Each structure stands twice: as structure tokens, then as C-alpha cells.
Amino acid sequence: MKEKRAFPKKTKPISQRDLLDSEIQSLKAQYDELSSKDVSAIKRFSEFPLSKKTIKGLNDAKFTEPSEIQRLSIAPALQGRDVLGAAITGSGKTLAFLIPVLEHLYVAKWSRSDGVAAIIISPTRELAYQIFETLKKVGKHHDFSAGLIIGGKNLKFERSRMDQCNILICTPGRLLQHMDENPLFNASTMEVLVLDEADRCLDMGFEQTLNAIIENFPPDRQTLLFSATQTSSVKDLARLNLKNPVFVGQPQAKQEGSSVIPKVVPDLLQQNYVVVSLEDKITMLWSFIKNHLKQKIIVFLSSCKQVKFIFEIFCKLRPGTSLLALYGTLHQDRRIAIYNDFVKKSNVVLFATDIASRGLDFPSVNWVVQLDCPEDVTQYIHRAGRSARNKTRGESLLVLLPSEEEGMIEELGKKSISVRKILIDPKKLFSPRAKIEAYLAQNTELKASAQRAFVAYIKSVFLMKNKKVFNVMSLDFDAYAKSLGLVVTPRVRFLDRYLKKQKKANETGTQSESDTDDEERTKNENKPSNDVLFKASESDSDSDGDDFIKIKRANHDIKGDNQQQTSGNDDDEELPPPVLRKKEKLITKAALAKKALKKNLKVNEKVKFDEEGHEIADPRKQLQSELAKEYESKLGEMGGIDIEMAKQLLQEEDKFDKQRFRSLVKQRHKKLKEKLKKKDEEEQQGSDADEGVDYDDDGDGDESDNSVDLSWLPDPSKVYKNNQNADSDADMSSVKQTKLYRKHARSSDTSEDSDTQESDEDFSEPVKKKSNVTSKLTLDDAEIIAAQLLANS
Numbered sequence: 155m156k157e158k159r160a161f162p163k164k165t166k167p168i169s170q171r172d173l174l175d176s177e178i179q180s181l182k183a184q185y186d187e188l189s190s191k192d193v194s195a196i197k198r199f200s201e202f203p204l205s206k207k208t209i210k211g212l213n214d215a216k217f218t219e220p221s222e223i224q225r226l227s228i229a230p231a232l233q234g235r236d237v238l239g240a241a242i243t244g245s246g247k248t249l250a251f252l253i254p255v256l257e258h259l260y261v262a263k264w265s266r267s268d269g270v271a272a273i274i275i276s277p278t279r280e281l282a283y284q285i286f287e288t289l290k291k292v293g294k295h296h297d298f299s300a301g302l303i304i305g306g307k308n309l310k311f312e313r314s315r316m317d318q319c320n321i322l323i324c325t326p327g328r329l330l331q332h333m334d335e336n337p338l339f340n341a342s343t344m345e346v347l348v349l350d351e352a353d354r355c356l357d358m359g360f361e362q363t364l365n366a367i368i369e370n371f372p373p374d375r376q377t378l379l380f381s382a383t384q385t386s387s388v389k390d391l392a393r394l395n396l397k398n399p400v401f402v403g404q405p406q407a408k409q410e411g412s413s414v415i416p417k418v419v420p421d422l423l424q425q426n427y428v429v430v431s432l433e434d435k436i437t438m439l440w441s442f443i444k445n446h447l448k449q450k451i452i453v454f455l456s457s458c459k460q461v462k463f464i465f466e467i468f469c470k471l472r473p474g475t476s477l478l479a480l481y482g483t484l485h486q487d488r489r490i491a492i493y494n495d496f497v498k499k500s501n502v503v504l505f506a507t508d509i510a511s512r513g514l515d516f517p518s519v520n521w522v523v524q525l526d527c528p529e530d531v532t533q534y535i536h537r538a539g540r541s542a543r544n545k546t547r548g549e550s551l552l553v554l555l556p557s558e559e560e561g562m563i564e565e566l567g568k569k570s571i572s573v574r575k576i577l578i579d580p581k582k583l584f585s586p587r588a589k590i591e592a593y594l595a596q597n598t599e600l601k602a603s604a605q606r607a608f609v610a611y612i613k614s615v616f617l618m619k620n621k622k623v624f625n626v627m628s629l630d631f632d633a634y635a636k637s638l639g640l641v642v643t644p645r646v647r648f649l650d651r652y653l654k655k656q657k658k659a660n661e662t663g664t665q666s667e668s669d670t671d672d673e674e675r676t677k678n679e680n681k682p683s684n685d686v687l688f689k690a691s692e693s694d695s696d697s698d699g700d701d702f703i704k705i706k707r708a709n710h711d712i713k714g715d716n717q718q719q720t721s722g723n724d725d726d727e728e729l730p731p732p733v734l735r736k737k738e739k740l741i742t743k744a745a746l747a748k749k750a751l752k753k754n755l756k757v758n759e760k761v762k763f764d765e766e767g768h769e770i771a772d773p774r775k776q777l778q779s780e781l782a783k784e785y786e787s788k789l790g791e792m793g794g795i796d797i798e799m800a801k802q803l804l805q806e807e808d809k810f811d812k813q814r815f816r817s818l819v820k821q822r823h824k825k826l827k828e829k830l831k832k833k834d835e836e837e838q839q840g841s842d843a844d845e846g847v848d849y850d851d852d853g854d855g856d857e858s859d860n861s862v863d864l865s866w867l868p869d870p871s872k873v874y875k876n877n878q879n880a881d882s883d884a885d886m887s888s889v890k891q892t893k894l895y896r897k898h899a900r901s902s903d904t905s906e907d908s909d910t911q912e913s914d915e916d917f918s919e920p921v922k923k924k925s926n927v928t929s930k931l932t933l934d935d936a937e938i939i940a941a942q943l944l945a946n947s
């Protein structure tokens with residue numbers, strides 16, 4: 155008997171879907187275990203319950219070991235908890251939120267058709283772009299769609315694709331625009347919200363925009379907030395509707411009452427400061443660049459216009475290294491190109507506004523120079539943090555005015571930031587002032603740019619909140635203008651107006667500004683956002699430059715005005731004064747015309763006066779007949795036009811017109827005769843000089859007897875007499891006669907000129923075509939003919 159062979163049981167092949175499901179199940183199970191795990195002991199990303207695709211992406215990008223903030227935040231974020239992450243600049247916060255976002259989509263088996271799953275909000279376009287690039291890198295093995303939604307890009311293009319994106323990386327203004335205008339955009343599917351640079355997103359500059367955005371999000375979502383200077387304001391957190399959030403990083407240390415002073419700047423950042431007078435800033439910067447030609451440097455200035463001018467003038471001065479400028483008013487594509495350029499180059503100086511101060515990850519920046527004092531410690535931290543990133547060395551140089559030194563160093567001290575004072579060696583200073591002056595003298599555009607930079611700087615100092623540090627009145631305007639190459643100090647109108655108003659207030663005995671300062675500030679800090687009275691454009695700011703956002707910074711107070719303003723906004727040359735002005739009324743042409751009518755002004759009227767100041771009436775415009783005067787007096791009573799009377803009036807006036815023209819023609823003829831006479835006399839005198847003078851009988855050489863024979867000239871009085879009764883041919887003959895005058899005048903005028911000489915035959919020739927005659931007429935001739943025609947009619 156044959157033994158039955160035992161075949162192995164046929165097993166069902168494991169499908170991709172099953173594999174996926176089992177991986178997801180296993181990951182989810184591990185999430186729960188994370189609570190009991192000591193995450194600080196995790197050395198590699200692979201020790202986290204992360205999908206194979208994420209691990210592969212991280213490995214490809216050479217991210218194997220998680221940084222401190224990543225270690226602390228990934229676990230709670232994977233568990234679906236709200237996270238508030240704070241860590242020093244350059245410590246890897248981007249991956250700390252990107253990894254959980256990727257995992258969320260993966261575990262939820264989110265497909266392209268499921269709509270938006272996560273929205274990442276960044277305060278600047280460059281930062282959004284950078285996050286997008288990092289997402290592409292680490293998420294390349296995943297199957298999802300992502301969109302970069304920032305201002306300055308094609309709105310239509312974004313609009314059509316918004317509904318197909320699973321992850322959106324946006325600036326607040328642009329996102330709100332889509333929410334308002336794009337019917338395809340549906341945020342109700344969204345499950346994860348990330349705010350990078352959360353404190354900035356939540357500050358007053360974005361307050362209204364962000365509130366409006368948040369309203370559109372489903373309340374049961376996960377929220378992740380990250381920043382180097384994290385918000386711990388209860389008000390802010392309440393706005394975001396956070397549920398039992400986990401604090402990771404410094405705020406946690408703070409909250410738990412730890413004696414450990416939280417680290418706010420990287421250890422490897424060497425922090426320095428110098429004190430220079432305002433007029434020496436340019437010299438200092440120029441000398442600094444000349445002494446660091448082989449380094450990568452970022453120079454922060456407080457406004458676009460300053461960045462623009464310094465960049466333009468330094469390019470002309472040619473320091474011997476690459477120069478770049480990054481500021482909000484540049485076109486978006488240009489901004490991205492400059493960003494990429496700066497990332498790639500190693501010996502380069504980037505002049506920038508604060509759009510580059512947050513989050514941007516430029517590799518190997520050697521120096522960060524804060525040429526204009528930062529607004530506060532937070533801004534200092536973010537600016538300085540562009541150097542010494544991710545455990546690399548870097549240096550920062552804070553440039554302070556003598557008036558700023560005490561206040562700013564004190565503020566930094568409060569946050570345990572110690573900055574080393576360095577002294578400038580005067581021998582190493584090279585002043586480019588003479589060259590700058592020469593360039594400005596040649597180039598009016600450059601001069602205008604310098605003037606704008608000047609006003610923008612004064613404005614930025616004026617708007618700063620901390621008056622202990624920033625005192626606009628301590629600035630030497632003239633010296634500063636000279637340092638920018640300006641011979642004449644530009645007028646700072648907004649300040650003039652402000653001072654005038656202040657003076658007036660003091661005179662009228664109102665409470666002094668300084669007395670109310672603290673009070674007002676407190677009020678401002680507690681004011682709701684819609685109390686913002688000033689609105690200024692945002693393009694210079696570190697925001698995304700979208701139209702929605704009008705206020706750049708929180709709580710800039712203007713002494714005594716109880717108003718909040720933007721800082722560093724240099725888009726308007728003229729800053730609104732601290733008083734809210736009435737909107738200037740637009741003067742239209744219609745309004746002007748109305749005014750003229752009201753005042754009975756006759757526009758476009760030329761009035762002549764005689765020597766005694768009496769008006770000389772223009773006979774052409776005056777009605778002269780008695781009938782006309784009668785008609786005019788009756789006009790008001792008639793309430794319409796009496797056609798018959800008007801006809802008669804015209805006939806009467808016609809008579810006066812004809813008379814006037816007749817006298818005009820006579821005058822003209824007289825003049826012409828005199829001219830001809832004079833010419834002939836001159837010719838006669840010329841020939842006399844050659845052949846001897848022909849004296850008359852009495853031997854006195856009387857001119858009248860020497861005059862040409864004018865018998866051929868028609869007698870004007872006869873002509874006009876005839877004209878009174880002339881038939882239809884009269885106009886022809888008069889034209890001919892006129893032509894004769896003209897021709898004779900010409901021939902005598904240009905007797906030497908054979909081309910213009912006309913034979914006697916021409917004179918006798920009949921005028922064939924009227925048009926031929928009139929086309930050659932001068933204005934005067936035409937007038938005479940017109941007069942004659944009129945007389946004939």
C-alpha cells in the first residue's frame with residue numbers, strides 16, 4: 155500500500171493590505187507602551203514606533219539620532235496628545251512635528267481622496283517653503299499629497315489643487331484667503347494642526363487672522379505648537395482650544411519650578427556686542443565685512459528700506475564678497491531664489507529684515523550681525539539663532555547705540571543671556587562715507603533710497619515699545635543723514651507732527667505723555683484686537699506679506715495715544731502720525747467744478763486789464779447791440795429761448811462782427827503796405843549805394859518820392875465797398891487779390907530766392923481751385939479771407 159504523502163497545507167498569500175494592517179496594529183499597540191517608556195534613553199529613530207517608510211526617509215536624509223526636542227515630543231504627539239514644544243534655535247523642531255504628522259496619515263490610512271488631514275502654519279513664506287522641502291525629503295516613501303500655500307504665488311493654481319492635498323503648509327493670510335474664497339477648500343476633514351513659531355503666529359500681528367482660521371477648524375483635532383520662544387499664555391492656549399497639552403522643552407522646566415535656568419540660546423553661540431554711535435554704524439558694518447570676507451554673515455536691519463539702501467550702496471562699493479538682500483517687498487520667486495542662493499554660498503553677506511529671523515535654517519552661518527537693536531529679547535534670540543545651529547559653532551554681534559546699551563543689556567540679563575562687550579579698534583575702521591556721498595551725488599535714485607532708509611530707521615525706533623531702550627529723541631538726525639551720504643537731513647514729518655501735537659497737549663495742560671505712558675501701555679496690553687486703530691502694510695515685516703495681515707507686532711504703543719502700531723513698517727514713506735487723522739477728502743474734478751460754479755468763477759478765462767487796472771472787455775465775447783442787452787435782461791424772466799428774438803439778435807450782432815473784421819482787414823492792409831514800402835526803400839537805398847542816389851527835384855532825396863509804385867494794390871476801402879454788393883464771384887476775386895498781396899509780399903521778401911519767386915504771369919493767372927489756395931494760406935491770410943467772406947455774406 156502506498157503511503158499517503160502528507161502535503162503541507164496551502165497557506166493564503168499575505169496581501170499588501172494585510173501587511174499594512176498588521177504594521178499599523180503593531181504601531182498603535184506600541185503607542186500605548188510609550189507612556190511607560192523612558193524616552194530620554196532612546197538613541198535612534200528606529201526605537202520609536204515609526205513606520206518603515208518614515209524610518210527609511212529619515213535614514214535617506216541622514217537623520218538617525220533624534221535630537222532632544224524630537225525625543226521629548228514625538229512620543230506624546232504619536233499618542234495623539236496636544237504638544238507645546240520649546241527648544242533652542244536650530245535644535246530640530248521641524249522634524250519634531252513632521253514625523254508625527256506623517257505617522258498620523260499613515261496610521262489613519264489617509265488616501266489622496268480623503269482631503270486635508272494636517273495643516274502646518276508658519277509665519278513666513280520662506281519658513282513654509284523650508285518645511286515643505288523637509289517634508290518632501292523625509293516623507294518621500296509615503297503616499298500622500300502636500301501643498302505649499304503661501305502668498306505671492308499663483309492663487310488659481312493653488313485653488314484648483316487645495317482639495318487634493320493631504321498636508322497643507324501655509325502662511326496664515328493665504329490660508330484664510332482660501333478659506334474665504336475657495337469653494338473647493340474644506341477644512342472639516344483636518345485632524346492635525348501645527349503652528350511653527352507658535353508665539354509669532356499667536357501674537358497680535360496675526361491675531362485676527364488666526365482667530366478666523368481657527369474658527370474654521372474642527373474642534374476635535376490634535377494641535378502641535380513649536381517655537382524657540384514658546385508661548386505659555388493661558389489666553390493664547392485657550393484660543394487654540396488645547397486639551398490637556400504636554401509641555402516639552404523649556405516651559406516645562408519653568409512650570410515645574412525647576413531651579414535649572416532654561417537654555418534659550420545654543421551653547422556654541424558666542425554672543426558679543428559693540429557700542430557705536432548712530433553715524434558710525436555704516437563705517438562699522440563696512441569695516442566688519444572687509445575684515446570677514448571669507449565668512450557667511452547675516453546682517454539684520456529693522457526695515458526693508460534700510461536693507462535695500464545698504465545693499466545697493468555696498469554693491470557699488472564692492473567689498474570683495476558676495477552680497478544678497480532679503481526683504482518682504484521683493485517678489486516671492488526672487489525671495490526664494492535669494493534664500494537658496496544664501497543656503498548654497500559660503501562666503502556671502504545677506505542683508506535682511508526680520509523675515510529671515512525666525513526658523514530659517516541656513517547652514518554654517520559664521521556671524522549674525524544685528525546692526526539695528528532688536529525689538530526685544532525674543533527677536534534677539536531668533537536673529538542670533540540663525541548661527542550656531544544643530545551643534546555647530548557661530549557668533550553673533552549686537553550693535554547698540556550708547557542710548558540703547560543699558561536698557562538692552564538689562565533686558566538680556568533678565569533672560570540669563572550674557573553678551574560679551576567688545577571694543578572696536580579704530581585702526582581697523584574704514585569709512586566709506588566719501589564714496590557713498592559721491593555715489594549719491596551722481597545717482598538721484600540712490601539718494602532717494604538713502605532718504606527713505608533714513609526715515610524708515612527713525613520710524614522704526616519711534617515705534618518701538620520699550621522706551622527705556624529706544625529713544626528717538628536721543629538720535630542725532632543730522633549726523634545719521636551724513637553717514638548715509640545725505641548732505642541735507644530729510645524731513646521726518648510724522649515726528650514733526652507728533653511733537654507739535656505733544657507741545658499743544660502740554661500747552662493746553664493735558665496730562666503729560668510720560669505720566670500716562672505706563673498706564674496706556676497696560677491698557678494696550680489688555681486691549682482686544684479690534685481696538686487696533688492703526689493699520690499698516692505688512693510687506694516689510696516678518697509675516698508672509700499677505701494683504702490680510704495689517705499689524706506686525708503686538709503692543710507697540712504710542713505714548714499717550716492709546717494706539718497700537720506696527721514697527722519697522724517702512725512701506726509708507728510717511729508714517730501716520732500718532733493722532734488718528736481724518737481721512738483726507740478726495741478732490742474730484744466734479745467737486746472743483748461745483749466750487750467754481752458756487753463762487754461764480756469763470757474757468758479757463760483770460761481777463762485783460764488796462765494800466766489803471768480796469769478790465770478790458772473782449773469785443774469778440776461781448777454782446778454789443780441794444781437788442782442783445784434787452785434780450786439778456788429778459789432772459790431770466792422768459793424761462794426759455796425766444797427763437798425769433800434770438801435770430802434778430804444774431805443779425806444785429808453780425809453787423810458788429812462785420813465792422814470789427816473790416817477794421818481788422820484794414821489794419822492788416824495798412825501794415826502790409828508799410829512793410830512793402832519799407833522793403834522797397836531798403837532796396838532803393840542799396841542800389842543807390844551802388845549807382846549813386848537819385849535825388850528828387852529839391853535834392854533832399856525825399857523818401858516818399860522814392861517809394862515803390864503801389865498803384866497796383868487794390869484800395870481796401872473800395873474792395874470792401876464793392877464787397878457790400880458783391881455777387882457770388884466776389885469771394886473768388888477777393889481771394890485772388892489776397893493772394894496777390896501775399897505773393898508780392900513774398901517775392902519782395904525773398905527776392906534773392908529764385909525758388910520762391912513768382913512770375914507776373916502767376917499773378918494774372920486765375921485761381922483754379924479754392925482748396926489750392928486755402929491749403930497754402932497762413933493763419934493770418936485765412937483770417938482775412940474769412941473776414942471778407944463774412945463781409946460778403
Ligand SMILES: Nc1ncnc2c1ncn2[C@@H]1O[C@H](COP(=O)(O)OP(=O)(O)OP(=O)(O)O)[C@@H](O)[C@H]1O
Pocket residue numbers: 216217218219220221224241242243244245246247248249381382512513514515539543544
Ligand atoms: N535628528 C537630527 N539629526 C541630524 N540633524 C538634524 C536632526 N534634526 C534636525 N536636524 C538638522 O538641524 C537643523 C535645524 O533644524 P530645524 O530647522 O528643525 O531647527 P529648529 O529648532 O526648528 O530651529 P528654529 O528655532 O530656528 O526654527 C536642520 O539643518 C536639520 O536638518
